[in-house]
Amino acid sequence: MPLARPPSHDCSKVKRPHKSRDTRTRLARFRVASLVAALAVVLASCSGSGPQTALNPEGPIARTIDDLWQLVFILATVVFVIVQVGLFYAVFRYRARKNDDTEPVQVHGNTPIEILWTIIPALILASIGYPIVKGIFDVRAVAEGPDVLQVQVTGHQWWWEFEYIDLVGPDGRTLVTANELYIPEDTEVNLTMTSSAVIHSFWVPVLNGKRDVVPNRVSNLTLIADNPTPPDQPHPGQCAEYCGLAHADMRFKVHVRNQADFDAWVEDQLTPAVVPTEGAAAAGFEAFNTCVACHNATVSGPDGIEDIGPVRTIEVDGVTFTSSLAPNLAHFGSRGTFGAGTFENTREHLAQWLANPADLKPMLPELNDIPNGRILGMPNFNLSEDDINNLIALLEGWK
Amino acid sequence: MTSQSAPVEVHDHHDIKPIRKAAMWVFLGSECMFFGSMIATFLLYRNETADGPGAEIFDIPFTSASSFILLMSSLTMVLAHNAFENRDPRATRIWLLATAMLGTTFLAGQVFEFTEFVHKGLTLSTSSFGSAFYMLTGFHGAHVAIGVLMLMTMFYLSFSGRLFDDRGLNVELVGLYWHFVDIVWIVIFTVVYLLQV
Amino acid sequence: MAETAHRAHPSPSTYWVIAGILAVVTAIEIAVPSISALDPVKVPLLWALAAVKFFAVVGFFMHLRYEKKLYRTLFFFGVFGVFPLFIVVLLTFNAL
Amino acid sequence: MVLDTSKDLVPAQPTGIWSWITTVDHKRIGMMYGVTALVAFFIAGLEALFIRLQLATPNGTILSADAYNQLFTMHGLTMLLVVVMPVGAAFMNYFIPLHIGARDVAFPRANAFSYWLFLGATIMLLSSFVLGGAPDGGWFGYAPLSTQLEEFVRMDYYAIGAQLLGIASIMASANFIATVFTMRAPGMTLMRIPVFTWMAVVVSFLLIFSLPIFGVGLFQMYFDRNFGTQFFSGGGDPLLWQHLFWLFGHPEVYVLILPAMGIVSEIIPVFSRKPLFGYPFVVFSGIAIGFMGFGVWAHHMYTAGLGPVAEAGFGIATMLIAVPTGVKIFNWIGTMWGGKVRFELPMLFSIGFVSLFVIGGLSGVTHSVVPSDYQQHDSYYVVAHFHYVLFGGGVFGFVAGAYYWFPKWTGRFLDKRMGLWHFWLMLLGFNLTFAPMHILGLNGMPRRTYRYGEGLGWEFWNQVATVGSFIIGVSFLIFAWNLIKSRKNGVEAGPDPWDGRTLEWSISSPPPVHNFDEIPIVEHVDDFWHRKYATDEEGRAVRMTDVTGGTLVETDTGGDGSHEEEDMHMPSPSYYPLVAATGITTVGYGLIYAPGAGWVVAGIGTLITMWGVFGWSLEPVTRDEHHD
Structure with a gap:
């Protein structure tokens, strides 16, 4: 990163001009402290690291934001250096010295200087006004047109529901999934978002800034990703607006695929899950009857294709959102994670979850009020070990 | 605390009257923000009736009458203040009582109006409109009630001859408060009633 | 305070006159919504009439016209401060 | 606090617990504000240490999600409303009358009431931990999360507790405004008031x-929770709460920082031995910050969906606040420039304030770059920003004030050695704790999360921050020990230990009950300095020779004959403010548990309140008592 240097200049400047003996120890302490401060700023600027960072954009919108950040960071660093150097110069140059009992000249002020240091900052700020306003309109522009992939997002406590309203299967069902968003590369994706109960915020730092997801309101966010992600390294995202008990565990993943892979994924997802007829999975489907009080799935069984489980919608400002009570499980086995992107989708985790969900993720199922649509987590159904194994067999099989 | 002989003090510099009035006026400015927030809430929700009753249930002639009563209580209040300034306990007492009566009449009208509206299906929880309406007019009513209480306190003091003592509360301050409650209603009457029908 | 002199409070006859004006304005206010010819200007007109009553009470009954400038400043911070704030709030809701 | 009553100052300082309960002396009330806030500071600090322990490692298990959510909510709520604001109130109570040459505030009993109600609300908020759980909706209490779980009383504690703190603050503020505008000493024009x-x-x-x-907003939240109104849910709009909250919450930010800026503006001139550079500009920039602070509330809502026009408007307005803030910083540097900077403890903390506040201010400017804020909002970058402003700014400023004025409160210095340890440890710990949070936030760590997964690259800096937070903790233990020890055993300071500039240094330490033996007549900004010093032809300060011993300086106004000899009237002590405040707090507890048995409690509280209020206003007045 090019921004690493200026702050360290600052501390070397602080060190240089002052050598008098009685202040040496103080200087040493100042050096340590200002070194720490400066170091922190340096590292803040150049350590864009980790998969959830806002400093390594993976798409043009995030890059627009990052460019603005770089601009203002450089400006802020310059101002920081000037002011701190001025401050510490004044402090040390004009420190009271021993054997000097003269009094300073009693200066009360200087109007031209005051006006100068009012106007100069105002001008500096005015100079970044235009890029800021342009940036706002660029980032906030709602993607429109036939090539835009439309996804409707519903925030729940504490998971995400995605409905691809234009991706419709032969049976007329739209593609609905939870917590793992798949998007094609280099394509504008328009998220139309609302919430079922409380405010959430949708945030994938590498693709865009965050946008609140507000009940009774519709908000939009555009995602564009440069490159496909490896299957096991999707872009992590997270709810960024405090939304209650399990806010920290309301995460999600964004998988970017090239167009062909994306189309293949869509086809898979639009295919109903098959009702197993034998083995543990079949027994698991029996046990699944408990789950469909909240969860749902589109399955193809002996009676043909049917939707099981409650499917609910909410309408906000003329937009109809799918708002299920719990994640759709028809393709659970294809997901890398569960529990709102928090736990790797492994047998061990799943067994632990089914044995007692609140053990893994904090929830308040005892306050669920299903008729009024208030769902605050999955209860412990005290499933037997067999039930758990059978359910795992079922769910792992639903790719 | 007993006072003892002490060095010179510039005592008369701080007459308590203007100090109290300054505090009262800044408090009333603060109350403007309080009622302004509720009026803005009402304006935001004026059409959010959730298929329940809305502004059409207002009885403008009735509310006009009670608004007029509250408006006239400002006249009796200022006459009470005038009598107080003239140190006329009897006239002060009469006008204070008249003001309190007018205020009570207004409150009675509000209670009647609320009862009517509830019968017509508008409650606190019917809709955002109902919530905003009752909160705004209800808090105003509470202010009137506190005002009546203060007027009656003054009325009581006028019998014990302590009306003109210099204490925390006096007729002038009660008057400022009372007039303020009146001017808030002037705005509420316009915004909530007249502009919505 | 530097400013000590203030005008004498008005006499009761002034109060009665103001009360009369308030009554008349109230009557006009109540009439306005029922006159359909006034519909286009109804909103600003009613706001203006309310303002007349508001400042009549504040100025005469509350004696603000006759008192120290300090009181006016303190009070008007609230009165005139509340408008821009909530106009902006309502604008962001597209509620104006 | 021990006051020396041996001097023949009148009236005498009353002693004993009852004298504190019934006190209406602004100095004692200020002290009580300060002590209460300091206790709350240690409680809120302890909460912060638990939070830091939990976050030291990924998937931390020290706290449950539930406990964590309560702790971070209470940490914010306590620090802002029960620590920083009251510390400001403590300094204001103590020094406004001294600064303007008054005997007390305008309404001593209302002042006592403000304190007791503040104390009641504080106890109420803290008691929630053991009475059904503390508020857990964040200090901003965003609806409809805050109105969602009506089963719990937690957010009712928030709604009522904050409401009571608000009432107390409104009364205190009206009191201060009335005091400053109507009770200034002769000659103390507005442009001579200390900054x-x-x-x-x-x-x-x-x-x-x-x-x-x-x-x-709080009433609406309370009604939504308890009476089924629809202000924020149903047909209501959750953004209404955000507007009402931030219309308060943003000015609140300046409420927290401006007193600290004022303190630093007092200290820097004294220890630079120069007048404040550009006094009128510093004052007007403060007023400008106040005005502009009212116009930028929505910059906390950039991600909420206001629309690009509003976002652009508020973005520009927010940037403009940097201008008056910059003016203050430049003027502080201008004050030191050409002075004789003495590295006494108050000055060290003030220099720390200026330096750290610059960082917080600049990271604030990055927030006004709205698209950039789409990323930074609700991330640890914001946490870093406001701690640099409120801790690096506010707390450093207030601690500077404590070292500066401790001699005035007690007549003794705080120990310098311990103070130096405090300063350097606090500076180190502070930067270790909060500087890494910039990095964490930019790397995507959101706020208010009780745990985070591995592999996100957040482990190292979280550990650093945790270590730093414990260093801060140690530094404040040293401070507390210093306060306790120096109160009785500190080096004696005398009335004017720093060669001060403002009126409080012209009277004894601690000040007598009546503050000033005679009300001073003021001729200059920094009037006390001008009584001690003249300037030579070069403009250098020259100490006047007729000053007696550098201690109490006699004013020459006593004999001018324009003031008649009169008894000194001090307000009588009263317990009614405490009764009224107790009553209102009881009503508050009742409302929290309403409807139901809560109504009974609220009814009892109302009766107590009426007793207090009527007793207060009808209390037979001593004839010579002229204060409310």
């Missing part, structure tokens, strides 16, 4: 006009 008192005025205006808005 701290000016900032107190700005703060009082901010509070008195912003708190009622918050109050309405």
